Amino acid sequence: MDNAHKQAIIIRGAITAVLVFAGFAFPLVWIAAAFFAYATFQAFPYPEPETPESMYRTRQSTVTADDPEWREYFLAACESPAETAFLEVMIKGYDLKPEKGILVGGEIELDMQTEYKPYRLDFLVNKWLVVEIDGAEWHSSPEAVERDGIRDEFFRSKGFAVLRIPAKVVFQKPTEAVNRVRAAIDNGRPAQKVAAKAAPISVAKTFANSMSAFEKFMDDVDAHVTRKKAIQEALGPSRQTFDTEKIVINSGLENARKAIALEDELSANPNLRTHYEKYDAEFEALLEGTRSKYDGGQRATITISPISWPKAHPDPDLNETIMDMHFKLNDDRTRYFNGVRQEILEDPRLSPHVRSHLETLGCHSLWKEISTKEESSSLEAFLKEIEDEGGRGAQKNPPRS
Secondary structure: OOHHHHHHHHHHHHHHHHHHHHHOOOOOHHHHHHHHHHHHHHHOOOOOOOOHHHHOEOOOOOOOOOOOOHHHHHHHOOOOHHHHHHHHHHHHHHOOEEEOOEEEEOOEEEEEEEEEOOEEEEEEEOOOEEEEEEOHHHHOOHHHHHHHHHHHHHHHHOOOEEEEEEHHHHHHOHHHHHHHHHHHHHHOOOOOOOOOOOOOOOHHHHHHHHHHHHHHHHHHHHHHHHHHHHHHHHHHHHHHHHHHHHHHHHHHHHHHHHHHHHHHHHHHOHHHHHHHHHHHHHHHHHHHHHHHHHHOOOOOOOOOOOOOOOOOOOOHHHHHHHHHHHHHHHHHHHHHHHHHHHHHHHOOOHHHHHHHHHHHOOOHHHHHHHHOOOOOOOHHHHHHHHHHOOOHHHHOOOOOO
């Protein structure tokens, strides 16, 4: 990282710190602080990509060529007869000898059972050529082929080359197996990714660029806020209506379920019913007296505005979004009412309790909608009606589906 780049990062960091402190007095300034913090982070250069040499761990061993049993040591690490046969032919073909935990000879280095998380390699040649010995039992099924493909692509993306040799080649034509390794080495190492050098940043320019980017950032924020506000103004009343409807109906259903459960319990215990009816009458009398004292005996009611079609917005794209969201709201509302009707249909005992609850709250229209399923109309028919009436239909309630 050059000095100009460092100075640019320092300037952005200083601006971020100033804005953070200013945000305690003016909270909206924290938006600017967040932007400059992100810009400072982006200014740091990407680290150099790792090479295969720096990404794998070799097997640790102190075995040397002076040890008469060094071959047995390496052959014992093989995990299949095919791997053992391949290692033997490679030792012979390249006159390999142990050196610092790997086998070296004939201008190649051969490591085996090398760990590279999340995988472990059969063999690794010259630190970049992965050699896998594939037995038919473990590598011939469609699932195994797919799994091997994912594994190979993983290693290629990390800068390795991959060579797969079938076990039958190792057993039947061992020289061919060595020739395939030699051909892969002659073909050359894959091109390594080079990190792009960041262009020097002018100290004088960095502040101007940051301010320009910040202005665009704030414009985007303003546009987003304006869009959200327009959607809220258009759909807020309808959403509030639906939320209120759900609260009122859900409370009615809950009261109905409790009433039915209580009735079942009282029916099972006549003595309990006698005591309950006595105390319930006394409680109701006390409640009526309290209500008469404080509200003149008038029960509180809830007024729920009907859902209406939103006004057209001058922005065509935003207007389309509002329309889509409004129709989705109506779809959700229709599904909710259908669910309530279905629950009452499955247990008719709920009906009188829910009706009494809604009518007591002054929500007669809600009970009417629950008890009588209206005919649905399609969006296409609704839009045609708008067109036929020259747009006057846009003031009507949207269709329910």
